[in-house]
Amino acid sequence: MVGTIGSVRSAPLGIFDSGVGGLTVVRAVQELLPAEDILYLGDTARLPYGSKSPETIRQFADQDVGFLVKRGVKAIVVACNTATAHALPSLQEKYDLPILGVIEPGVEAVLANPDAERIGIIATRGTIDSHAYQHALALRKTGLMIHGQATPLLVPLIEENWMDHPATRQVLKTYLDPLVEKGIDTLMLACTHYPLLMPILRDLLPADVRMVDSATTCAEHLNQELARLDLLHELGGVGKLDLHLTDLSDAFEALARQFLKQSTGRIHRAVLDA
């Protein structure tokens, strides 16, 4: 039994996203848990998930998890807000290993500040329409003012690397103005792409609005859960990162490097079971 648990502890973590945005979560996990091996799957052939229906997202997420489970991961992080919003409960029900999403950690990080009362959420249309954040926040604290804003153009703008373009400011202004007018004190960046927009968001938001992102909060939650379940990797050293994408192209590789802020090593093309 001890031997079995030991080998489970040294198994890789599985992390998946619709594309390469989830690599912001990978980077945060690497910083906090450097010894862990990570198997990453990005479903670049079918991205984005954020504009598609709940049924389709559940089907895609199920295939993503199947790919990782088959490769012997010890736990899975759904590093995609839309997939967490629509598929996490059904995945947790179907599979017999720990599966963590990005929403609970984000919500806990928002409410870690007792003064947080007026919460803005920016995310894909799928995440906003699921009301997953709104529901999780309202469950934990009464009397919050919660404003969800679908921001579907941000992922395309980030993927174009137009982080500083006047059009990006214009788009952000259109999205943020209604939130600022409502006097938000906290902005939840509820998409794993959005940490790359932190500098321009900081510039556009009033100085007293606090930003919370999915990546670092998710890594901290993962650390706690692995410790609680006695699944932390026992050895020191630096774990390896194994990247799998369902579609490979130079553009996806360049984006992956940008999200990861390091070399990606060889990227494998993943074929998912139907």
Add this chain to the structure above:
Amino acid sequence: MVGTIGSVRSAPLGIFDSGVGGLTVVRAVQELLPAEDILYLGDTARLPYGSKSPETIRQFADQDVGFLVKRGVKAIVVACNTATAHALPSLQEKYDLPILGVIEPGVEAVLANPDAERIGIIATRGTIDSHAYQHALALRKTGLMIHGQATPLLVPLIEENWMDHPATRQVLKTYLDPLVEKGIDTLMLACTHYPLLMPILRDLLPADVRMVDSATTCAEHLNQELARLDLLHELGGVGKLDLHLTDLSDAFEALARQFLKQSTGRIHRAVLDA
């Protein structure tokens, strides 16, 4: 034999796209060939195609054609520039029915004006990087100046219905300025979404720049080809339109109505063979 040809003539046309943009082609076909029944497939579950690799697009397009062939269409229009650019030759080789793309008709329409010498092309990155338009133009006429400009943010902006938004103008200015500086006399709108941008493009371009779009030129080419192959529907009346999408949502239905400029009727959810 006459009976067989007769029944083939009354079979529906198959038209497919990565999403609902190809409905601009459907509308043009309905105007020109009102008696034809149309079976439309939009691969909304996996859209967009424009940012994905040639191999993946060929695989998706093959599955799309398989779906239509199985349902007995008499000819197929690839109403997607990216799929035409990467997959048309392999599809024509594999399948035993007429398959038409949007590129040849567009190129012929551009060169129908003998004064066209400096051609700008706006399209997805996949279409531009394929050099399909550049090649087809250069094959037909020597001495052309051809400038391809990838415009990957236009589809997301159109799908948000931000046709008049200042950010759309800003994005278009960034994309068009280099073409205008090069003194283009013709702009090829090489994506079936782009006809919806005609008014703002007209506003932003010098008055003497001629615009050519994929939808109307493709419908005219289809008309000629069906006549040549003796495949035109023999009866008058108004054909029916049968819409199939691989992912269904209210947002896709609303977009479909917008592209079609009419009611869509019931939309079916399509399941493609692997």
